[in-house]
Amino acid sequence: MNDAEKGQLLEQLTKKEEAQTKEKKKKEKLLKKIKGMEEKLLRGNELMEEAMKQEKQLLKTKAMVDEKRREQVRIEQEAKRLQEQKITLQ
Numbered sequence: 001m002n003d004a005e006k007g008q009l010l011e012q013l014t015k016k017e018e019a020q021t022k023e024k025k026k027k028e029k030l031l032k033k034i035k036g037m038e039e040k041l042l043r044g045n046e047l048m049e050e051a052m053k054q055e056k057q058l059l060k061t062k063a064m065v066d067e068k069r070r071e072q073v074r075i076e077q078e079a080k081r082l083q084e085q086k087i088t089l090q
Helices: 003-089
Strands: none
Touching: none
């Protein structure tokens, strides 16, 4: 093998190494991007779960407030009925 052939082989090897290095960097960049997207997706899921918990708690609280309101109306009606009954008895 003469010097020209050796030089040509060396040049081919160098180009292959550069291409592999470039491809490896591309792959690492894509993997990093995918990992970032996965983290955003997980965070989004966590936020969604938290929002659902808050909505459930709000609905529960609203039901309690509605029940207290109904109870208050019932008490007021009973008080009015008793007051009218008292007036009738006098």
